[in-house]
Amino acid sequence: xxxxxxxxxxxxxxxxxxxxxxxxxxxxxxxxxxxxxxxxxxxxxxxxxxxxxxxxxxxxxxxxxxxxxxxxxxxxxxxxxxxxxxxxxxxxxxxxxxxxxxxxxxxxxxxxx
Amino acid sequence: xxxxxxxxxxxxxxxxxxxxxxxxxxxxxxxxxxxxxxxxxxxxxxxxxxxxxxxxxxxxxxxxxxxxxxxxxxxxxxxxxxxxxxxxxxxxxxxxxxxxxxxxxxxxxxxxxxxx
Numbered sequence: 001x002x003x004x005x006x007x008x009x010x011x012x013x014x015x016x017x018x019x020x021x022x023x024x025x026x027x028x029x030x031x032x033x034x035x036x037x038x039x040x041x042x043x044x045x046x047x048x049x050x051x052x053x054x055x056x057x058x059x060x061x062x063x064x065x066x067x068x069x070x071x072x073x074x075x076x077x078x079x080x081x082x083x084x085x086x087x088x089x090x091x092x093x094x095x096x097x098x099x100x101x102x103x104x105x106x107x108x109x110x111x112x113x
Numbered sequence: 114x115x116x117x118x119x120x121x122x123x124x125x126x127x128x129x130x131x132x133x134x135x136x137x138x139x140x141x142x143x144x145x146x147x148x149x150x151x152x153x154x155x156x157x158x159x160x161x162x163x164x165x166x167x168x169x170x171x172x173x174x175x176x177x178x179x180x181x182x183x184x185x186x187x188x189x190x191x192x193x194x195x196x197x198x199x200x201x202x203x204x205x206x207x208x209x210x211x212x213x214x215x216x217x218x219x220x221x222x223x224x225x226x227x228x229x
Contacts (some may be wrong), residue, residue, distance in 0.1 A: 043205065049217070105154075
């Protein structure tokens with residue numbers, strides 16, 4: 001069965017330092033993968049998506065993610081964290097037939113001054 | 114894209130009562146979804162509500178507890194029936210738009226429900 005594992009439930013960084021949020025997937029075929037962000041008391045916003053085109057995907061707000069099939073990973077990175085990046089981040093895959101989104105458990109990112 | 118609004122944004126309800134959550138989309142969409150996000154948890158799909166057919170519920174969710182209406186391509190309701198404190202969650206409406214392959218999925222702001 002398809003699944004998504006976010007390796008860290010909480011990540012804390014200082015403002016201006018790099019961000020790394022880790023995600024591993026399991027799938028019997030080439031998946032479609034996404035990162036969503038949820039700010040407090042707000043809905044989910046799509047950061048970026050991978051759909052079998054370029055393996056390095058650039059998203060909004062300076063975030064990017066690299067699809068690595070050999071490692072079954074889709075880690076989210078940003079070179080320099082901003083205070084406004086503090087939020088919950090979800091790694092998501094989609095089941096066969098483009099039917100359902102499969103959510104990871106989420107990673108809460110804290111950014112300190 | 115799609116802009117989704119939900120009503121109410123939050124509510125506090127008594128045990129045993131029911132609450133109907135409304136979801137309005139600014140464009141016509143075929144595929145609409147309802148999710149639950151329990152405190153500190155990820156999102157769980159409750160059901161898929163496509164216009165013109167009955168909602169399809171995921172394992173662990175039943176129509177008697179979470180009846181859904183989908184009267185047209187821009188609107189849906191989810192009712193949480195006979196509520197208990199365990200139903201305290203954020204309920205999110207979501208739609209999928211676009212043609213061909215994977216289409217982007219958009220989410221509403223959510224309805225924060227507290228059951229006393």
